[in-house]
Amino acid sequence: MNAGSTTNGAWDGAGRRIHMQEVGTRDGLQVEARFVPTPQKIALVDALSKAGMAKIEVTSFVSPKAIPQLADGEIVLREIERAPGVIYSALVPNVRGAERAIDARADEMNLVMSASESHNLSNLRMTRDQSFAALSQVNAIARQAGVAVNVSLSCSFGCPMEGDVPFQTVLDWCGRYVGELGAHAVTLCDTTGMAYPTQVAKLTRAFRERWPDIELTLHFHNTRGMGLANVLAAIDAGADRFDASLGGIGGCPYAPGATGNVCSEEIAHALALMGYDTGVDLARLIEASNRLPALIGHDTPSQIVKAGRRLDLHPVPDDFDIIRERALARAP
Numbered sequence: 001m002n003a004g005s006t007t008n009g010a011w012d013g014a015g016r017r018i019h020m021q022e023v024g025t026r027d028g029l030q031v032e033a034r035f036v037p038t039p040q041k042i043a044l045v046d047a048l049s050k051a052g053m054a055k056i057e058v059t060s061f062v063s064p065k066a067i068p069q070l071a072d073g074e075i076v077l078r079e080i081e082r083a084p085g086v087i088y089s090a091l092v093p094n095v096r097g098a099e100r101a102i103d104a105r106a107d108e109m110n111l112v113m114s115a116s117e118s119h120n121l122s123n124l125r126m127t128r129d130q131s132f133a134a135l136s137q138v139n140a141i142a143r144q145a146g147v148a149v150n151v152s153l154s155c156s157f158g159c160p161m162e163g164d165v166p167f168q169t170v171l172d173w174c175g176r177y178v179g180e181l182g183a184h185a186v187t188l189c190d191t192t193g194m195a196y197p198t199q200v201a202k203l204t205r206a207f208r209e210r211w212p213d214i215e216l217t218l219h220f221h222n223t224r225g226m227g228l229a230n231v232l233a234a235i236d237a238g239a240d241r242f243d244a245s246l247g248g249i250g251g252c253p254y255a256p257g258a259t260g261n262v263c264s265e266e267i268a269h270a271l272a273l274m275g276y277d278t279g280v281d282l283a284r285l286i287e288a289s290n291r292l293p294a295l296i297g298h299d300t301p302s303q304i305v306k307a308g309r310r311l312d313l314h315p316v317p318d319d320f321d322i323i324r325e326r327a328l329a330r331a332p
């Protein structure tokens, strides 16, 4: 149990800070059939900044043939309004991507490879060792340019083609990035929603014990309905940073069966009720989420957009007075 829950009962956040990191404009839009026009992407990022997200993964600098939806990454990153304190990140798979990220003034490069060989080959067309070599070069370029680096390990909780990925494999790759490359920040990604709470707690604890000073992010997809449960299990095991996407959209087009990330407004709503300090203005976040269907051409999975917040109350039935009078007129 974390310090907050020990003093205030299980699941009481007691004002503990949880950093919410938005990935909807990258993980979300990369999988949409419709290309969201550049000005609308910029407006969406600006709305997310105003909603108080700690970090925003604005776009990716990957091959535009692989992900045509984000081919306008440079323009989006250059033209957003940067809010003080918000970190504007971009996903980078290779040296070409790093050059583009520096050119567009990304605050952080999110270097990506997979803990699973099959997913790495499908997604990045490289073996894991080739990815590590490419990302070592990217890391050196980022350092020279003074740009922060986060390393994301896809499929850390299971691979849709290989099944379970051994704990030790995940920790070994983390160890190589932290030890050999001097990475300060690592994200463990559940690319296709295979993570479950006890597994999440175990891996989070193992990571925290081994690298207490490394910034750890958990990235869950809600593919099997365990997203929020996984977030809570990770918090209890010592995590305080989570990726989430507006409306719960998202997914890797090169991971079979992938669906959306955990939904930003659902996580922010739940954590606020439980007394955590996410820094998020929920009303603004919901307002931003309400814009999505018009941009992507379909509804999102967001339960909060459908149902409203817990205390968004509804009027009583029109004939409520009659119901009450009849009830009161009956014998006790």
Ligand code: COA
Pocket: 030, 060, 061, 062, 063, 064, 065, 066, 067, 091, 093, 094, 095, 096, 097, 098, 100, 112, 123, 124, 125, 252, 253, 254
């Ligand atoms: N930005 C822009 N263009 C890039 C690029 C980058 N970061 N990396 C490669 N390209 C271009 C090359 O210039 C080349 O273009 P050309 O055909 O016009 O000459 C083409 O893409 C292929 O390049 P190559 O180096 O042979 O790459 P590849 O075909 O082996 O693919 C990746 C490797 C990593 C570039 C590609 O698989 C990729 O972008 N994957 C990302 C997938 C993704 O974003 N998944 C979801 C997020 S995890």
Ligand code: ZN
Pocket: 027, 189, 190, 191, 219, 221, 250, 251, 252, 261
């Ligand atoms: Zn993802």
